[in-house]
Amino acid sequence: MPLLLPDHFKRVNDTWGHLKGDQVLREIATLCRETLRHEDVVARFGGEEMAILLPLTPLEDGLRLAERLRQIIAEHDYGIQRGSVTASLGVAGYIDGDTSDTLIERADRGLYAAKHDGRNRVFSIQ
Numbered sequence: 001m002p003l004l005l006p007d008h009f010k011r012v013n014d015t016w017g018h019l020k021g022d023q024v025l026r027e028i029a030t031l032c033r034e035t036l037r038h039e040d041v042v043a044r045f046g047g048e049e050m051a052i053l054l055p056l057t058p059l060e061d062g063l064r065l066a067e068r069l070r071q072i073i074a075e076h077d078y079g080i081q082r083g084s085v086t087a088s089l090g091v092a093g094y095i096d097g098d099t100s101d102t103l104i105e106r107a108d109r110g111l112y113a114a115k116h117d118g119r120n121r122v123f124s125i126q
């Protein structure tokens with residue numbers, strides 16, 4: 001399960017306006033959906049955060065997919081200055097006994113590590 005958070009999104013809103021920010025978020029969600037399988041789920045997870053559910057996907061594959069998404073998001077043309085939209089992703093793989101809370105908590109720690117390491121990165125904490 002990857003958690004995705006755009007980088008420096010306040011700056012996107014402040015520079016190009018909230019409506020453009022909304023459009024960027026919608027485009028990121030569309031890019032995710034286009035990249036994922038039919039059974040995968042992209043969900044808004046409060047604010048500008050998105051949760052991605054990849055059923056029956058080993059962590060290694062989830063990490064590969066998250067890395068692909070990171071690249072696609074960074075390379076897409078949003079109609080604003082190139083390079084101004086990137087995202088950080090934290091990925092957690094299901095472990096026996098996990099609840100949704102413990103899974104999200106690990107993905108969130110990965111996300112925090114990705115932000116802390118400089119953003120536009122994929123991190124996983126097991």
Ligand SMILES: Nc1nc2c(ncn2[C@@H]2O[C@H](COP(=O)(O)OP(=O)(O)OP(=O)(O)O)[C@@H](O)[C@H]2O)c(=O)[nH]1
Binds near residue numbers: 005008025
């Ligand atoms: N346009 C738009 N902005 C949103 C939405 N939800 C949250 N935001 C904005 O997203 C911004 C998030 O800012 P911060 O939490 O400071 O994080 P950030 O600027 O992305 O910085 P880092 O996460 O540290 O890279 C805030 O300005 C929120 O108002 C939304 O639905 N639409």
